Amino acid sequence: MKKTHIIILILIAVAIAVLVSYMGDLTTYDTIASANQKEGKFVHLIAKLDLKQPVQYDPVKNPNYMTFTVLDSLGGSARVVYHNSKPTDFEKSERLVLKGKMQNGQFECNEIVMKCPSKYKDDPNAAKKNLTSN
């Protein structure tokens, strides 16, 4: 066997090991109920903002603290604590992907991905709505 072949094999083995370990790092998308079962484990929670409950954010006092309530499609509901500033047009979001952990009955959120009527993408429906409004 040639040296290069041995090195190729070693490198491929390393690459496979790396990829397998990557699979172990993968997380899941969850509903509120399933996130509750995995208390303390990092999940992506898919939910939408409950507009009937207050969104608390008072940046004059503390720009790094907001709380709000979310609902998911299965009817679950959870209080979310987010230690960062309130995203623009938060109330208008259609769907939220919340990254964080369920802890003591509330969701400790590290990052919010808002699915607004899309920030970056062309949304045909939004364009259409625009066209037919007023």
Place this chain on the structure above:
Amino acid sequence: MQYIGENLLPGQLGHFFVVLSLVASLVAAIAYIKAANALVPEEHNSWRKLARISFFIEAGSVFGTFAIIYYIVSSHSFEYFYAWNHSSTSLSVNYLLSCIWEGQEGSFLLWAIWHSIIGLILISKGGKWEAPVMTVISFAQVCLATMIIGLYLGDTKIGSNPFLLVRQHFQDAPIFQRADYLSIPQMKDGQGLNQLLQNYWMVIHPPILFLGFASTIVPFSYVIAGLWKKDYSGWTKIALPWSLFSGAILGTGIMMGAAWAYESLTFGGFWAWDPVENASLVPWLVMIAGLHTHVIFNATGHSLRATYIFYILSFVLVLYSTFLTRSGVLGDSSVHAFTDSGMNFQLMLFIAVFFLPAIYLMARNYTKIPHVVKEESSYSREFWMFIGALVLFLSALVITWQTSFTPIYNKITGKTTAMPEDPEFAFNKIQVFVAIVIGVLTAITQYFKYKDTPRGTILKKIAVPTLIAAVLSLCISIFSGIEYNKQGIGFLGSIHVALFAALYAIVANMGYIWTGLHGKVKAAGASVAHIGFGLMLVGIIIASSNRKVLSINTTGINLAFDPKSKEKSLENLTLVKGLPTDMGKYMATYESNDSTSRHGTVMYFKVNFKNKNGKEEFNLYPNLIRNTKGQQGFSNNPDSKHYFGKDIFTYISYADDMDSEKDTTSFRKYPVNVSDTVFYSNGFFVVNKVVPNPNNDKYKFTSSDTAVMADITVFSKDGRQYKARPAFYVKNNQANYTLDTVFAQNLAIGFGRILDGGKIELEVKESTRMVPFVALKVYEFPHINVLWIGTLIMIIGFVMSMVFRLKQSNRLKVAK
């Protein structure tokens, strides 16, 4: 129905050009196949003539199509969907081109334009490789033309036509039942260009990136030509400058995208391992791997098979990236991919029509591709270069896997896997080792000679650079340090080692220009590119691991209602207008906000930074851009202060006027005498006196003015006292009054007017929304310039190599 005011000619002409380019490129491809397979020179020449003419027509139509789209967008012909959806009248002229590449069709067209130009250059060079190479390029033009043809075969949509009218796009919308629909307000202006793309980098980054994508087809075509004509190694000398060109341009395009992300996105960095970024990085890595094995082959005859594989994959990965970013499969995992446009099958076919024939040809000819049976010596340059190329290639494979695993796996299995908790770290923890290996290999490999190196000389030559790099990296590690401890000691250690490897690459390649090439600069392209690459690594390592958040709330007050405020990093700092706030090294003051742009679409916030050492003061203008395309709200646009050694980077994370709700509280009027008391919800205030023509720290009136000021003391429930001094004055025959605001009490007091009988009217408002403030995030990026300078040097190195190799291959031609 006859619609009023539509200008249909450009659209018809444009679509005609698209069809013409499809037909012409198809004819060119077939004629080039015939020419390539022709056995008699006359037959070859006549087919080639037809092919060339068709390709000229093809190129002309592509330029024509582009010119017409530009015309439609620049003349604001909003009856066309492309203009209506991607531009608006308020857009400044600089960004009209950006509108074209905002849409899928425009970016395909851009790609086709570069293919045409590359094709024309290849034709002008002529030679025996023209026919087979141009067959591949003409065929690629056929595929790209189908992407913008916009035909329906039954229910299957082929391509998407950029010349559709709005009324064709939204066929059932009621407004099109009117013949004069163009006079309706929503047709008078377009949806606008995405606010984030309104940045000068977005004018230049897409053309360069697409030139990079387009250029990967040239080495691919030579590979196919070699396999097809069974002349496996005849192309390697003339194709090398093209690979260098591809590496240079694709690298530039990627880094311009990084510069855009750094300047206009708010994740605070230049790279986020976003699928869209990865999709362009991966073909570059594979191209660089191919470039190195190519050089090995030209020097020693080794590694030709690897070169074939790398060049095939580099182009196929470009096609794959097209699929990833345009098919919508990335959905949740990327912030800036296109949405599903119903062309997924066509996009997959685009990959298959190039990949499958290439694999087939490769498999059939694999054993016939020349290779050297004797093994490379471990004291040879080719051995270590090959290992380096292999590591680059595997790194590309790992990135591809990590990028496409979750979306594709979920699509197939219906499961709900998601990216790891810290997606960036998932990439970094692997790529840091790639950086170490590549850095060290970049440093030492040039010191080996091809074939074999006399034992002992290497150690002697490499000793000095090794020592210098070790001392340098130790100095940086010890004195300026790497302040990155989020991921534990193991990762931190790897960063230090990577820093050494990167410095090693720089120092050793500098040394090689000196000792190996004896200062012959013309031949030093590779070393220069390696120095640039090393500098990029150093910049990446230092800037990303030493990034500091400056806007940390250090006051420790006002955070009582967040029980976790001690453990969470409080990275946003609230600045109340006019109030200097402690921010580490600086005192930051939010001074004013201004909507200066022509159409009020951009709102600037002037924030003043004063270094506490008293020597440094500057203003930054982070701004908010009003969202386009019918969305409400704003997007952030950061601003930075550039120093040689660092950048101060800031953006508005929250501004009170970002939320569209209006302040509905109104003023209440109180007629009062001096020494009267007025109550408000949180205490009371007393009018101490009324001063005519005040001259103090707040007002500068003289006895010739007509002005009065109320001197008021506010007593809040918690026992604090505040001063309020509203004034009323006449200027230019007009009554003016200045409010005075007690921000701490959310209280604004105005001097309304002077009433009869010595009374005055005070206007009082209480509102939580009246204190103008912004929440700000401020980063310090140390040595980000090293990254940009390194990029520049790397590109210069590529260009030097290209010039050197071009001269070499021209000399070869002359010698023949």
